[in-house]
Amino acid sequence: HKQGLIYRDKRLVNWDPGLLTAISDLEVESREITGELTHFRYPLADTVYDPDDPTTYIVVATTRPETMLGDTAVAVHPEDDRYRAMVGRDVILPLVGRRIPIVADYYSDPEKGSGAVKITPAHDFNDFEVGNRHKLPVINVFDAQAAVSLQDNEAFAEGLNAIALRPLIAALHGKDRYEARAWIKTAMEEAGYLDQVEANVHQVPFGDRSGVAVEPFLTDQWYVNAKRLAEPASDVVREGKVRFVPEVWSKTYFDWMDNIQPWCISRQLWWGHQIPAWYGPDGHIIVERTEADALRVAETRYGGTVLVKSRDEALAAWRASAASASEPRSDKAPPPQIAGDVDAGELDGIAPASSAAHQVTILYRDEDVLDTWFSSALWPFSTLGWPHRTPELRKYYPTSVLSTGFDIIFFWVARMMMMGLHFLNREPFHTVYIHALVRDEKGAKMSKTKGNVVDPVALMDEFGADALRFTLAAMAAQGRDVKIAKARVQGYRNFATKLWNATRFADMNECKIVAGFDPSCAQSTLARWIVTEASRAERDVAQAIAAYRFNDAAAAIYRFTWNTFCDWYVELVKPVLSGPDGSEKDEIRATTAWVIDTILKVLHPFMPFLTEELWAITAERSGTTRATRLIHARWPGDGPRDESAAAEINFVVDLIATVRSVRAETNVPAALEADLILVGANPSHENWLVRHDAAIRRLARAGTIAVADVAPRNAAQAVVGDVVVCLPLEGLVDLDAERSRLNKEMARLEKEMAKISGRLANPKFLEKADEATIEEQRQKSDETSSRLDKLRAAIDRLDPAL
RNA sequence: GGGCGGUUAGCUCAGCGGGAGAGCGCUGCCUUGACACGGCAGAGGUCACUGGUUCAAUCCCAGUACCGCCCACCA
Numbered sequence: 001h002k003q004g005l006i007y008r009d010k011r012l013v014n015w016d017p018g019l020l021t022a023i024s025d026l027e028v029e030s031r032e033i034t035g036e037l038t039h040f041r042y043p044l045a046d047t048v049y050d051p052d053d054p055t056t057y058i059v060v061a062t063t064r065p066e067t068m069l070g071d072t073a074v075a076v077h078p079e080d081d082r083y084r085a086m087v088g089r090d091v092i093l094p095l096v097g098r099r100i101p102i103v104a105d106y107y108s109d110p111e112k113g114s115g116a117v118k119i120t121p122a123h124d125f126n127d128f129e130v131g132n133r134h135k136l137p138v139i140n141v142f143d144a145q146a147a148v149s150l151q152d153n154e155a156f157a158e159g160l161n162a163i164a165l166r167p168l169i170a171a172l173h174g175k176d177r178y179e180a181r182a183w184i185k186t187a188m189e190e191a192g193y194l195d196q197v198e199a200n201v202h203q204v205p206f207g208d209r210s211g212v213a214v215e216p217f218l219t220d221q222w223y224v225n226a227k228r229l230a231e232p233a234s235d236v237v238r239e240g241k242v243r244f245v246p247e248v249w250s251k252t253y254f255d256w257m258d259n260i261q262p263w264c265i266s267r268q269l270w271w272g273h274q275i276p277a278w279y280g281p282d283g284h285i286i287v288e289r290t291e292a293d294a295l296r297v298a299e300t301r302y303g304g305t306v307l308v309k310s311r312d313e314a315l316a317a318w319r320a321s322a323a324s325a326s327e328p329r330s331d332k333a334p335p336p337q338i339a340g341d342v343d344a345g346e347l348d349g350i351a352p353a354s355s356a357a358h359q360v361t362i363l364y365r366d367e368d369v370l371d372t373w374f375s376s377a378l379w380p381f382s383t384l385g386w387p388h389r390t391p392e393l394r395k396y397y398p399t400s401v402l403s404t405g406f407d408i409i410f411f412w413v414a415r416m417m418m419m420g421l422h423f424l425n426r427e428p429f430h431t432v433y434i435h436a437l438v439r440d441e442k443g444a445k446m447s448k449t450k451g452n453v454v455d456p457v458a459l460m461d462e463f464g465a466d467a468l469r470f471t472l473a474a475m476a477a478q479g480r481d482v483k484i485a486k487a488r489v490q491g492y493r494n495f496a497t498k499l500w501n502a503t504r505f506a507d508m509n510e511c512k513i514v515a516g517f518d519p520s521c522a523q524s525t526l527a528r529w530i531v532t533e534a535s536r537a538e539r540d541v542a543q544a545i546a547a548y549r550f551n552d553a554a555a556a557i558y559r560f561t562w563n564t565f566c567d568w569y570v571e572l573v574k575p576v577l578s579g580p581d582g583s584e585k586d587e588i589r590a591t592t593a594w595v596i597d598t599i600l601k602v603l604h605p606f607m608p609f610l611t612e613e614l615w616a617i618t619a620e621r622s623g624t625t626r627a628t629r630l631i632h633a634r635w636p637g638d639g640p641r642d643e644s645a646a647a648e649i650n651f652v653v654d655l656i657a658t659v660r661s662v663r664a665e666t667n668v669p670a671a672l673e674a675d676l677i678l679v680g681a682n683p684s685h686e687n688w689l690v691r692h693d694a695a696i697r698r699l700a701r702a703g704t705i706a707v708a709d710v711a712p713r714n715a716a717q718a719v720v721g722d723v724v725v726c727l728p729l730e731g732l733v734d735l736d737a738e739r740s741r742l743n744k745e746m747a748r749l750e751k752e753m754a755k756i757s758g759r760l761a762n763p764k765f766l767e768k769a770d771e772a773t774i775e776e777q778r779q780k781s782d783e784t785s786s787r788l789d790k791l792r793a794a795i796d797r798l799d800p801a802l
Numbered sequence: 803g804g805g806c807g808g809u810u811a812g813c814u815c816a817g818c819g820g821g822a823g824a825g826c827g828c829u830g831c832c833u834u835g836a837c838a839c840g841g842c843a844g845a846g847g848u849c850a851c852u853g854g855u856u857c858a859a860u861c862c863c864a865g866u867a868c869c870g871c872c873c874a875c876c877a
Contacts, residue, residue, distance in 0.1 A: 030875080033876080035876080037877070039877095060877075061877045062876080062877065063876045063877075064876055067876090108877090109877075112877050113877040114877080115877090116877090117877055118877080124876080125875095126875090200876095200877090202875075202876055202877090203874095203875055203876070204875095204876055205875090205876080213876080214876095215876095216876095248806085248807095251805095251806085252805095252806080252872085255805080255873090406871095406872090407871090407872085410872095437871090463839095474815090474816090474824090474825085475814090475815070475816090477815080477816060477817090482814090482815085483814065483815090484814090485813080485814040485815080485825085485826075486814095486826095487813080487814075487825075487826040487827080488814065488815085488825055488826070490825095490826080490839075491824095491825050491826060491839090492825085493839065494837095494839040494840090495839090496839090497837070497839050497840090498836095498837065498839080498840085500836090500837085501836045501837035501839095501840085502836065502837075503836085504836050504837080505836030505837080506836085507836090508835085508836065509836090551815095551816070552816090555816080555824075558824090558825095559824090566836090566837085567841085570836075571841095574835095578835085657842095657843095660842060660843065661842090661843060661844090663842095663843085664830080664831070664842070664843040664844075665843075665844085667831095670831065670832060670834095670842090671832095698834090699842095701834095752821075755820095755821090756821090759820075759857080759858075762857055762858085763857085764857035764858090765820095765857045765858070766857085767857075768856085768857050768858090769820080769857065769858080773820060776820080777820075780821075
């Protein structure tokens, strides 16, 4: 206040006649209304009105006929030839009799209505601006409830014949705006000034709490000079000290900051920080942090005793003392009525209190509270004990990342930036992460007032808090809005159950945590492979989180846990765990426990409750204790990698998957253990087959596994890398199904091959594409053609004629 | 009216210059000693439309259509 940043001003505000308060744009909701556009004729002054002669009047159109009571001009476009001659003349406002000018203003749009527009500065934002430009009087014709208020309305009566006005005032004073609208239309029609009424669809703003049409209304309010605060707040984003993620949102921020308007911060509500302003009887305003400070200032100013009372009491006391002060001078007009609800400013001019030492001066505190966003703007530091220089404030301000929705970039983010820079000279955070907005099933923004809120508690009751949290992370892709899909929450609940069961499996197989276990020393390929995959998953998740790509992070840990760990590792390891005790079994047990630990750590940010629980349970079952809770545990660092182990297991996985697919498609009975013959296997393939014999037999439902130089006839066959796997099941295999399966695969590969060779045959491709891409295409070409050769051979071997 | 965004499998959504993906749903098989909130195998998409840039476009650019959001709007 003392720096001139906060001031009191008389302005039009969006007034909610239901709540009797000024409301912010955020609380206004536009609705499409089918109404009427009423065209009135305003007769030219000093001319005889003739309904049949359009040169004797000017037509204006309005959707709010009742506002005509407050009209103080008619505006036409300066370059509109139709009205050029009329500019500077006056019209007589019908019913009222006020003489008002025709002004030229660019606001008037020749394309709309008649091209002439009535100007009501007290009840329309644009008209208010026009009024300022042309120094027009501002005539408020409504009260706070949006009822017509003409009785004792000096601005309205100014320059008019009071006696002639009486019938109009008697008819309209106190009438609701809509009743007044009807009355005026009728009266205008009866007087011959109604030109026409046309149907009209237009947007009308409603208060979203009261459901009442908002009315522009003239009041005294507290304002912040936001422009002065916005400049530094804009600069820190331009200079990169504060970054928006995704970056496009900085544009929204700049749009707001560059066009910032004075910010009305007073609200006529009960909840909130009460404005620390005290009014004295002479209209002086004292702004101090506390009432004690205000009293001290007031005592210096007024002398004597100063008391703070309620507004009503203070006004009554002032009125009484003003009356007694003016008594000896009976020629002075009586003090103006205290009108309106918030018009302390109108008290200017009331007789000042005497400064005699024995006198008592009454103050009252502003009853308004601060706009909720003003209070919220202080959040980054007021929560840390500001204005005191607390240790918390020193340690935690500035904060780091603000995560919020794009709908409050204006209201909250921008204001926190302004306040933080103003009060602490430092931006409140370095990154603003803008997430998507959850919408209802129709795509509408959730709103407490509309009641279309997706209830998170109900979803949590049904699927668990972790499932909901994971869903939100998985859907956090940086789009605009998200429709919450229940099936998806359910899917992630299933994921939680899956992990729970996998952990149970490990427990049943005594996969205990081994203190000091070093996964890089594991000997078995399975262990080395899963450790490699876990390390990859950890890296993927960490990178995605660092890039604020939470959906990618969630997907990476989901895939590893379910598709790699549960679907393959657990299945491959079963023969070992149910086999004889020994060093391999011990190692697999320890590795399994280690991998689960890694999953818990990496998954913890997404499913904190489940993982924390499992963290405790697994330790207890292992007979150990954890150094910390999971939430405080260290994120796993880079784990070891072993690409050759990965190649080996990938071959086994590929083999099993292929055999399963062939069996299913050629209708091999599920219970049948089919023998496998591998053609084209090299020595390491043979090693791998021996090493994983049990797992392959179990997972591929295989009988014996053998290696051969030549494929048997009439067997089902499939290509696995460089190897052809055959299921010699003459009589059991559906050979027609097998032939069509192979042909389908051929067709797919041939299409692929045609694409690749077309590319490689194109000289421009070879000339312009980068080398890595060309090399990649060559490799793909080799792989595809070798696969095609094997498939062709397989189809040939199926032909019984050969 | 101004601005921004979207249009990819039946549904909800990722991907975004060189092989079209996930979850749910759907089809077939499986009561396999962790899990039926499960397992295995599948089907399903000229990536809205039209033109352009490029050796190459679902991806970049322009336009069209439809959908949505924000701002303005009570003539």
